[in-house]
Amino acid sequence: MNYRIEVEDLNVYFDEAHILKDVNINIEKNMVTSLIGPSGCGKSTFIRTLNRMNDLIETFKMSGNVLLDGESIYDPKVDVVDLRKKVGMVFQKPNPFPKSIFDNVAYGLKIHGENEKFIEQRVEDSLKEAALWDEVKDKLDKSAMGLSGGQQQRLCIARTIAVEPEVILMDEPCSALDPISTTKIEDLIHKLKKDFTIVIVTHNMQQATRVSKYTAFFLHGEIVESGLTDKLFIEPEDKRTEDYITGRFG
């Protein structure tokens, strides 16, 4: 079995609203999987079920199951804190903490109780891995809020990979960035898939074709079609997928 994440009959409700309907999908190890679909189709809600960020919303209810390495992440025994260490997340709008660049990357390591020497090395490695080191190595003690949007997003990626997760969830990571910064993030995604399983929500279909091996198309809370990106974009099986990727709606 080569799946990192298996989602079985997932249904999600916020109050009475039925947001995700019978979602089934398997996410392969060390691959990039894109989630596409029009606004409000449930793709962001879906990605947030994978690290239980929806738990923060009071009206959240779910049924079905999500397995990480074969173990249910919604099992009452699971510690959400441990889960989120294994499943990291990068958000739509870069959200560095109002702390120094160093402290941003060190944050996850510090709260998990790593020692200082280890932290220092990990911060450098993570910044290098996130292709940000050369731009920030001389100002690690400066506030991260002074970086550009693209740099901030790479910092958030560095912060996430510093704690060595297995999975990185990216919720439209480039939607607030200019094209050059977007290219840098996409290059980074290509590099990162060696070590991490990546799930990326994107509005940009070209981005999905550029970065991902697999794609799932969400519509009205259901997965209409999922599979190899190349196949989904070249010969989609479902009429609705075809309409969407050819720009007839969305």
Added chain:
Amino acid sequence: MNRIISPKNAQKIMQTVFWASGIITILILLIIIGYILVKGLPVVNLEFLLSDPINNGAEGGIAPMIVSTIWVTLVAVCIAAPLGVGAAVYIIEYTKENNLVKLIRFGSETLASVPSIVFGLFGLAFFIVFLGMGFSLFSGGVVLAFMALPTILQVSEVSIEAVPRSYAEGSLALGASKWQTVSNVILPAAIPGITTGIILGMARAMSEAAAILFVVGAALEMPYSIFDAGRPLPLHLYTLATQGTSLTNSYGTAAVLVIIILIITIVTNTVVENYSRKMMGR
């Protein structure tokens, strides 16, 4: 078009009205502070600050009053700051809008509107009569803590609520617990606002006479611990003025009080601004 005032003129008039409101506010402040300083500063010198009062304060200095003020203020802040900030953290971070939150807010607003002399009466009834404690700066400080509490709570609440939710999300997504998120990300980001709230509450406590009138004992001697009786600056200037002891020294005392509060405010503002600038990378 037969309007009495054209939109263009109405705009000009209202702009002037708003400008005047701002200017008048500054003027009122300047007139009061200026008047106090002009009347009071001539008696303020090193000897006035460092010596004991003579003849009930008609002559001599105000050293014990300055020390009393420091003690009651310290006690008040040490009690009110953790309580106020703690309640604000609870309201914003640990619970949803529910009846308990409404009750806390209602309680805090009511506390803010209680006349200070009523606090004083409560202090007398509770500390002196019920607990049988003697007059002390400690009791005064506790009463002042109750007075400072609503300000600290309300300003902290607003500051914590103003911290973007995305910071908390980023922290939680890294596997931080709620408390790690609150202590490492939310509170540091809210500290400038919280500090301002504490200073506002502290200034209120520091300049209060009525609330401590019945509990601190109005002693003229130098207090050697917080359990001694004492006479903070506002109470001293009130007594000097109302008993006709020395209006000049009353102004002098007021000037010292105003200057202490001004210094604290300016220093804190500078520190807070530097911290914010560093935090936000500007």
